[in-house]
Amino acid sequence: MSVKTMEDLFVATLKDIYYAEKQILKALPGMVSKSDNAELKKALETHKAETEGQVERLEQVFKLLDVPARGKKCDAIEGIIDEAKEHMGDIKNERVLDAGIISSAQAVEHYEICRYGTLVEWANDLGYTDAAKLLKQNLDEEHHADELLTEIARGSVNRDAEAAA
Numbered sequence: 498m499s500v501k502t503m504e505d506l507f508v509a510t511l512k513d514i515y516y517a518e519k520q521i522l523k524a525l526p527g528m529v530s531k532s533d534n535a536e537l538k539k540a541l542e543t544h545k546a547e548t549e550g551q552v553e554r555l556e557q558v559f560k561l562l563d564v565p566a567r568g569k570k571c572d573a574i575e576g577i578i579d580e581a582k583e584h585m586g587d588i589k590n591e592r593v594l595d596a597g598i599i600s601s602a603q604a605v606e607h608y609e610i611c612r613y614g615t616l617v618e619w620a621n622d623l624g625y626t627d628a629a630k631l632l633k634q635n636l637d638e639e640h641h642a643d644e645l646l647t648e649i650a651r652g653s654v655n656r657d658a659e660a661a662a
């Protein structure tokens with residue numbers, strides 16, 4: 498699709514994050530099964546359920562705009578997920594792997610925070626108030642997931658990983 502207006506750019510970015518969320522949904526089960534720390538496993542599982550809700554909110558946003566809900570390939574998330582898989586394959590120690598999984602998961606969250614931050618701002622600027630509210634809910638969940646991962650890393654995972662021989 499060609500982008501001429503801010504509305505076009507908004508829709509293009511919406512398609513980007515819609516594609517990204519679906520890829521994340523596919524990648525999360527692998528990260529859950531590779532994590533060993535119970536808290537980390539639970540946080541990733543909870544975020545998978547939240548991600549399903551986020552996809553639904555995005556579909557509501559497409560509906561509000563009267564645009565078909567269709568993703569557009571996001572090379573950034575593909576790269577972040579490929580890198581996560583590569584790291585998970587390289588790390589042999591389970592404790593170190595948990596720390597690595599948190600770092601990969603936070604890379605995903607930061608990409609999403611970046612995209613949703615922009616989308617909320619533009620939705621408000623363009624007068625899409627209802628869409629902005631839905632996008633803000635997704636943004637808040639990403640922030641929360643990111644903060645929770647930081648807490649888990651600081652709580653035990655990083656220390657356990659550093660102690661691993």
Ligand code: FE
Pocket residue numbers: 518521548551609639
């Ligand atoms: Fe998400």
Ligand code: FE
Pocket residue numbers: 513514517570571572573574
């Ligand atoms: Fe992207």
Ligand code: FE
Pocket residue numbers: 544548605606609638639642
């Ligand atoms: Fe997320």
Ligand code: ZN
Pocket residue numbers: 607643644
């Ligand atoms: Zn962060």
